[in-house]
Amino acid sequence: MRPRIKLPRNVPTQSIAPRRKRNLTYAFIAASIFGLYYLWSRPIDPYSVPFSQHLGWMNDRANAVKHTIEASYDWRKAPFHNTIKEYTPLPTGVPKSFPAIQHKFAPESSTQKTKRERRRMAVRNEFARSWKSYKQYAWAQDELAPVDGSAAESFGGWGATLVDSLDSLWILGFKDDFYKAVKAVAAIDFGKTSSSSISVFETTIRYLGGFLSAYDLSHEKVLLDQAIQLGEMLYRAFDTTPNNMPLDRLFVETAKDANSPPSASLVNICFACFASLTMEFTRLAQITQEPKYYDAVARVTAFLDRAQNTTRIPGLFPISVDANSEDVSLGSQFTIGALEDSSYEYFPKMSALLGGLEPSYEKLWKASASMIDKHMLYRPLIPDSKRGSELLFCGDVSVNGDEITLQPEMQHLTCFVGGMFGLGGRLFSNEHHVDLGAKLTEGCIFAYKSMPSGIMPEIFNIAACEDRITCPWNETAWEEGVRRYSYTRTHKDFQTFVAEEKLPRGFTYIRDKRYLLRPEAIESVLIMYRITGYEEYLDHAWDMFTSIVEATKTSFGNGQVYNVMEYPPATPENKMESFWLAETLKYFYLIFSPPDMISLDEWVFNTEAHPFRRPALVKIKG
Ligand SMILES: *[C@@H]1O[C@H](CO)[C@@H](O)[C@H](O)[C@H]1NC(C)=O
Numbered sequence: 001m002r003p004r005i006k007l008p009r010n011v012p013t014q015s016i017a018p019r020r021k022r023n024l025t026y027a028f029i030a031a032s033i034f035g036l037y038y039l040w041s042r043p044i045d046p047y048s049v050p051f052s053q054h055l056g057w058m059n060d061r062a063n064a065v066k067h068t069i070e071a072s073y074d075w076r077k078a079p080f081h082n083t084i085k086e087y088t089p090l091p092t093g094v095p096k097s098f099p100a101i102q103h104k105f106a107p108e109s110s111t112q113k114t115k116r117e118r119r120r121m122a123v124r125n126e127f128a129r130s131w132k133s134y135k136q137y138a139w140a141q142d143e144l145a146p147v148d149g150s151a152a153e154s155f156g157g158w159g160a161t162l163v164d165s166l167d168s169l170w171i172l173g174f175k176d177d178f179y180k181a182v183k184a185v186a187a188i189d190f191g192k193t194s195s196s197s198i199s200v201f202e203t204t205i206r207y208l209g210g211f212l213s214a215y216d217l218s219h220e221k222v223l224l225d226q227a228i229q230l231g232e233m234l235y236r237a238f239d240t241t242p243n244n245m246p247l248d249r250l251f252v253e254t255a256k257d258a259n260s261p262p263s264a265s266l267v268n269i270c271f272a273c274f275a276s277l278t279m280e281f282t283r284l285a286q287i288t289q290e291p292k293y294y295d296a297v298a299r300v301t302a303f304l305d306r307a308q309n310t311t312r313i314p315g316l317f318p319i320s321v322d323a324n325s326e327d328v329s330l331g332s333q334f335t336i337g338a339l340e341d342s343s344y345e346y347f348p349k350m351s352a353l354l355g356g357l358e359p360s361y362e363k364l365w366k367a368s369a370s371m372i373d374k375h376m377l378y379r380p381l382i383p384d385s386k387r388g389s390e391l392l393f394c395g396d397v398s399v400n401g402d403e404i405t406l407q408p409e410m411q412h413l414t415c416f417v418g419g420m421f422g423l424g425g426r427l428f429s430n431e432h433h434v435d436l437g438a439k440l441t442e443g444c445i446f447a448y449k450s451m452p453s454g455i456m457p458e459i460f461n462i463a464a465c466e467d468r469i470t471c472p473w474n475e476t477a478w479e480e481g482v483r484r485y486s487y488t489r490t491h492k493d494f495q496t497f498v499a500e501e502k503l504p505r506g507f508t509y510i511r512d513k514r515y516l517l518r519p520e521a522i523e524s525v526l527i528m529y530r531i532t533g534y535e536e537y538l539d540h541a542w543d544m545f546t547s548i549v550e551a552t553k554t555s556f557g558n559g560q561v562y563n564v565m566e567y568p569p570a571t572p573e574n575k576m577e578s579f580w581l582a583e584t585l586k587y588f589y590l591i592f593s594p595p596d597m598i599s600l601d602e603w604v605f606n607t608e609a610h611p612f613r614r615p616a617l618v619k620i621k622g
């Protein structure tokens with residue numbers, strides 16, 4: 001039997017069919033909007049207008065794009081088999097006033113300003129190059145292939161780069177391009193896809209996050225209409241298990257089938273895949289006032305809250321969770337990198353997004369943060385022990401019996417932890433956490449500077465000190481580490497080996513030498529800059545940016561680097577994921593912008609660098 005479908009309440013109605021006859025009033029409004037558009041459509045040079053205007057250029061004339069969505073399927077009418085009887089409502093009440101996250105910046109000198117604006121322009125030009133090629137050679141497709149100027153489909157074929165870049169276009173001040181993109185977005189048909197199944201996580205953070213953020217900035221209604229269509233499709237992921245835990249693969253055609261639920265077989269799910277959909281579904285619920293979107297993720301959070309103390313390292317969650325039994329007590333591998341990262345990141349961010357009105361996020365954050373600090377963070381053993389005392393890295397741990405072992409392996413993906421501790425530390429007034437955030441960020445800055453190309457590799461090992469207090473250089477310990485991780489007996493003597501590998505002292509193994517255009521290091525540098533106001537961060541960011549551009553530049557855009565240990569760099573790979581424009585260049589642009597552009601006291605970034613509006617301005621303390 002086909003269950004009754006509950007259509008969203010209070011959701012702005014959307015035209016799936018072509019619009020009916022327009023009346024005179026409508027024509028008049030359209031003419032006025034056109035007039036306003038004409039007035040506003042002169043190209044804006046972001047350096048000639050105050051940044052506040054630059055950011056808000058269209059807020060007073062929302063919905064400039066007339067649209068009709070011609071979708072082959074209306075996801076609001078899709079079946080939902082594992083019926084939910086009662087929805088957890090969005091928390092209500094007066095949002096808590098969190099302490100200010102942002103440093104109170106003093107006015108800059110004209111020398112500082114000139115330098116900053118020059119750097120900002122360089123980032124903007126780099127963005128413009130890739131965007132121009134995307135428009136010309138890969139328009140509305142998932143990715144631009146940056147070496148040969150072809151296009152590639154990788155995330156459902158709905159134009160991942162197009163949607164992921166919307167808010168960047170807005171923030172970087174590419175007004176005409178933003179409106180071209182919004183028009184193109186109206187033509188996306190979420191009723192069908194080029195792949196049989198989609199990643200729920202990636203589709204949520206890139207597409208849904210992209211729509212919601214661009215809507216928060218511009219109030220263009222078509223963005224919300226598409227967010228609802230996509231949100232309704234992704235909502236079917238919560239129908240893939242009897243207990244409404246979302247599996248990561250959603251089979252799009254099966255999800256339309258009224259006779260059977262989208263997925264019958266139960267599998268283990270990675271922690272990040274099911275536990276970091278909270279921000280996007282919550283923001284969608286806040287904007288539409290439709291409780292079922294919030295309810296879906298609130299259920300996952302309630303489960304995490306029950307389960308947090310039952311894992312093999314209470315406070316932390318293992319990489320893989322059995323979605324059916326909800327048993328978390330078996331997993332023995334823990335990481336803050338791939339497969340887990342954003343779930344932890346979203347604990348403090350959800351607190352901010354909900355104005356502190358749901359206490360479980362603060363509790364989840366505090367319990368996990370102290371265990372990350374205790375078991376995963378380590379000081380690296382490097383020749384300059386004074387410098388070493390300023391650095392931290394974040395490794396993986398495994399549990400065997402009662403023994404917890406640290407694997408001193410760091411991923412580029414893990415570099416977001418600096419910003420996470422900084423943000424969490426400020427929100428919950430924990431100076432120790434802010435200090436950890438600064439040291440973790442320094443760790444990534446150090447790793448960038450240590451490599452011949454000036455770019456940190458995807459995955460590497462660096463020897464861990466016994467403790468964080470004293471750690472004099474020990475050549476024998478380093479050599480032991482190198483022998484353990486990367487040196488095999490067939491190699492010549494140790495010194496020749498490390499020279500040939502260009503292994504900087506302290507580093508024991510570069511397991512993955514690539515740089516995939518990832519944003520996590522600059523993300524933490526930006527957040528720590530906004531928190532502390534330390535000017536050195538600007539120079540570190542500039543060094544990162546120039547090294548990255550030097551190694552990744554192609555004639556059409558920027559490509560992945562195959563080996564960061566190589567200098568001068570070889571030709572980049574023919575791959576440019578959507579996060580290059582959505583995240584990496586946005587963070588670089590923001591650090592060289594006036595610090596109240598996307599203030600962290602008003603906005604909170606999802607894990608794909610899409611800023612969502614926080615509920616109320618915080619009261620600045622002290
Ligand atoms: C979790 O376990 C620890 C140690 O067993 C205990 O101190 C703490 O109160 C527990 N927390 C919760 C929320 O149950």
Ligand SMILES: *[C@@H]1O[C@H](CO)[C@@H](O)[C@H](O)[C@H]1NC(C)=O
Pocket residue numbers: 474475476477480
């Ligand atoms: C240096 O490391 C080696 C191997 O771990 C260890 O045996 C030795 O005691 C260390 N030396 C000092 C001075 O700590």
